[in-house]
Amino acid sequence: MAVAQEIGVFLPSTNLFDQQQRGTADVLTMWIEQWLPSPGSPFLPIPAGPYAAKLAMEYADRGDFVIVGATHEMINKYKEKGKQTSHGHVAVVTPGSGKNGFPRGYWGQYGKDKDGNPLSGKKDESLSLSFNKGLRNDLLYFAVMRGKTETKSRLGF
Template sequence: MDIVAACEKNWDHWKHDCSGFVNAVTTDLGIPITGTANQMMDDLNVPGSGWTVLGNDPQKAQDYANKGYLVIAGTKAKSHGHVVIIVPVSHAVKYPYGYWGQYGGTGMKNERITKAWRPEDLPTVQYFARQIP
């Protein structure tokens, strides 16, 4: 299953839960990651976890997604962090496109991640990539 197909398959059920959405997509792709968004962010940062830390580089994140890698964007927060699956696009972009659920709201699908975070939060978004088995 490819990344966009996994996102489409799971979005309706998980559009109100970002971490549930990421867990469902990553499970379908054979790389399950569980927990809350904050816990996921901690797990993605563990050395030797298999994830490549891309830092706060949206262009690099989009490049990895365009090459077929599973890319997760995320932030930690005091109460609820936020995680997003980055998807490939066929055109140049300043910020990546992705799918996400949203706690207390409704996420979006195949939208620029500038809609997932407030503008002032975008510099804190971290990106992680991993090859799909």
């Protein structure tokens, strides 16, 4: 969220219409999947699948802002019962290739360590450290296309 704000990209932080009161990462991922792929939007959805990570890396390599996300439901498909989470996860994709077919990226981390200190994320590391390997082909990516202006005229300002 902080990176998006810094470069002037609006990303939702709450969803007033969500009766489940999902966390911010879940809401962002739902936006990626359901609301951002509208005509004239500067947000380009990258379809999930075996080529999504490669395409996301190509967009990041050319300088586009790329975000990746997974809802907690997606994450929990690959977690043992009892170790499941109630939080989704999002990250910003950076140029370059990570490990195991994942891109590189930045992400934060929710929670506290055993001493009660806030957990920190990673900077420009392989997203294989951030997302379970099983999620690789399920992850939802979108790119903010630089220089696209159709959104302004479609909205009338």
